[in-house]
Amino acid sequence: MWPTQSWPEAGELWRRAEELGFRHAWVYDHLAWRGTTPWYDAYTTLAAAAAVTSRVRLGTLVTSPNFRHPVPTAHAIKTVDHVSGGRVTIGIGSGGTRRASDAGVLGGGEWTPGERAARFAEWVELLDRLLREPETTYEGTYYAAREVVEEPGCVQRPRVPFVIAGNGPRGMRLAARYGTGWVTSGRAEGREPREVVRSRLEALRAACEAEGRVLDDLVLLTGFTDEPWLESAGAFADLAGAYGELGVTEVALHWPRPGTPWDADMKVFEAVAAEHGEGR
Template sequence: MRLSTVILPVHRWSEGQQTWRRAEELGFHTAYTYDHLSWRTFRDGPWFGTVPTLTAAATVTTRLRLGTLVTSPNFRHPVPLAKDLMSLDDISGGRITLGVGAGGNGFDAVVLGQEPWTPRERADRFAEFVPLLDRLLTNPSVSHEGTHYSAQEARNIPGCVQRPRLPFAVAATGPRGMELAARHGQAWVTTGDPKIFETGTPADSRAAIAEQIERLGKACADLGRDSREMDKVLLTGFTPDRSAPLDSVDAFVDFAGRHLDLGITEIVIHWPIPDTEFAADPAVFERIAVEAPDQLRSR
């Protein structure tokens, strides 16, 4: 099992760069950041841009993979996004993963002045967004005339360092999203089942994730693909256990081991931010980063 982290872009780079360096020193597989213009309880505080942050992170690290968790169509268009991603992949020397999802309601959904999209419209846009982005990152020139997006001889030369393109980690739970993950994803991302976040138990959550993995397997089988070749990523902090797995190394190993048994191959934990929902003891967090992977490998 891989252990990764999410570093929210809430610090000026003079301070924030130390966190990205430390993530590499601690041996995390990937350090992701959220691709939002702002986010929930952080809306009225500092929040920096995703692409510049990842660009800067690429220049102060050498081994750590970097990525978004997740990018969505809420304020992104595939054509300029593809150019940014190709450039990030080049600057990082082929260390970028694109986490991509359909998005949801909230600040990002209306900041450009549009009316909030219905769940159906979000799914429709996502179903066009991902395949077009795939084409843009795989081909030197792409033209497309769709329902929601257009491209006229959009150039992406010389293409990604990673071939045929940088990997997609597709966040999905519904049937259309699962099909997109199965068709275009090198990885699949879940946060668990949001319907049981408040009232469910950890056992309920694991059962829901197991059922999601089963549906992903069926979506892959329908396309003639073996789902075992896909990484399965759990972004923590949104299951009924909330922050409990970060209480101690033993608590995390138990949590991670139970999800490893379900088929999860990568667990992502939030870098601690004091006085927020992602508060945690930094010393325990660092011990988890260093000690937990070895303990999980020996299970």
């Protein structure tokens, strides 16, 4: 879902997503995205969406450390979990490096890849503790929390589920340790998307085995490769089946957005929902 329309127009789209039968409805968590404005806040949007829906699962794809500190982020997540009656899942990633989105908006020097990975690991660890424990005090290299009370905690126990985006070894270890799921786009320069996902899933399974865990949700975020997901309902079925054979359990589509690379025929979009949505 694109957080580019003001309420109540946006609310009609969230209601429509539920009516069409989608199992989950996600929103990007940015201040702006590739220079697109207006771009509304993800957690405020999710709280409003929770109030106008009753079944569809809601979440972010993805929240990152680029402009969020774990303490207020945990507070927002817990609140949306209560507003939604326990229907929220939080996608988490290390964050992009584009200035036109939200990298560097808080000032300071640019993060090296190593620092970004280290920040992400610490950020996830602290967010996990904040959402699990009644009171948290934490002192890390990049983030700190002092006597933060999060009672009564989340509706979902032991906390809201995380699906973690991480294509490298460190990110996959985080997903295996803290996630109930993992998310990828299958995009890699010069490589065939299904082969990318297949090899990443092999690495993820190894990381899960090392942690003694199995992830329930393996989410593919489409729209970043040349695959024709919304060319027709048949094309979607073929691609979803092929990725399902690899182990992918959930496919996330972009709501058609005219005038952008994510434009598509709404009739095809609705047909996909009718054939593959909740209860089909």
